[in-house]
Amino acid sequence: MSIAELARPPIRAAKHGEKSPASIIFLFAMWAALAFAVLCLAVLLVDAFVDGATRLDSNLFTRYSSQVLPERAGARAAILGSAWVIATTALMAIPLGVAAGVYLEEFADKKSRLNRLIEINISNLAAVPAIVYGMLTAGFALAVGLERRVVLSGAIALALLILPVIIIATRESLRAVPDEIRQGSLALGATQLQTVWRQSLPAAIPGIATGSILALSRALGEAAPLLLLGGLVVVTYDPDGLMSGYTTLPIQIYNWASQPQEAFHSVASAAIIVMLALLLVMNALAVIIRNRYQNRW
Incomplete structure (x- = not known):
């Protein structure tokens, strides 16, 4: 080191x-x-909570909606409809999203322009407004002759909505797995598919589960794409299949809140409390899975 550098x-x-x-x-x-x-x-x-506390009774969970007697209106059909739509959404979005994330992270050529274009589009799709997916599903339903006001159509719209989120969560979870685990498995003679199936993917499951649950929580609170698809606001029967008409808690809350009677506003507040409780349970489950099963590398 020179004298000038020492004097600096x-x-x-x-x-x-x-x-x-x-x-x-x-x-x-x-x-x-x-x-x-x-x-x-x-x-x-x-x-x-103040407005809806008086309506948190058995009628809210056992009775159907009513346009005439708000004091006896319930959210039974909306609760069951939300369960049907979210369950169908999970069955469609989670396997496809996990498979796409695994392929892009473990098997796809990182230098390929096509794969890089797909990755950019997936990141952009995660920020697209929800109503756009409703418009896309409406066009798809019209093209294939599918009824828009059924559980399957609503589930397709919500699956498209959360699919980019699940793909990104899967990729980030796989990236968190140390590369030494993959190298060790390959060095012992395992194929790349066996390494992913038996090593990388099991280690990434806690992160994938957390991201998937949070994505489903978002889908549970969406109403815009379902309203665009013609989701019913008054349902007096239980959904019994994928081709059944339905309503969900956000749609039912929207309908009640738009009514002029104060009694409808009270039952809407009670339904809001129920939906918030479901969201808190789902988010708490995601946190528990992350904290209990996530590996510290």
């Missing part, structure tokens, strides 16, 4: 940064915006 003063951090006035103002504005958003959410939740 040490590098110091710049005086600007988090302590500069601009940074302090930006930080204050960011926290103020966050606090305002949380306050608005808290007010809405408290209002929903």
Whole structure:
């Protein structure tokens, strides 16, 4: 090291940064915006709990919707319809999303332009508004002669909605598996398919399960694509198959909240509480799976 380099003063951090006035103002504005958003959410939740607490009774779970007697209206058909649609969505989206994620991460040529184009499009599709998937499903149903107001059509729209999210979650979970595990398996004579099936994929299952549950939680709260498909707002029967008419909790809440009678607003608030409870259960399950089964490499 030369004498000039030894005489050079040490590098110091710049005086600007988090302590500069601009940074302090930006930080204050960011926290103020966050606090305002949380306050608005808290007010809405408290209002929903206050209005809906009186309607959290057996009628809400055992009776069907009514346009005449809001005091006796229930969400039985909406709860069962949501269960049918979400279960069908999971059966269609999770296997396809996991398979696509495994292929893109483990088998696809990373240097191929086609594969890179597919990866970019998947990332873009994850941010597409939900109603676009409803329009796409409506066009598909018209092309193949499928009735739009049935469970299968709604499940297709929601499966398309969450498919990019599941693919991305699968790829990120596979990337978290150390490459030494793959190399060790291949060194012992296993094929690439055997390595993925017996080593990489089992190690990535906690992350895949977490991402899939969170994606299904998003699908549970969607109403726009189902309304575009002509989802029914008043159903007085239980869905009994993929070709059955249906309604879901978001659609039923939308219908009740748009009514002028205050009694409908109360039952809508009660349905909101039920849907929030379901979402909290699903998110808590995702957190439990992640914390209990995720490997620390």
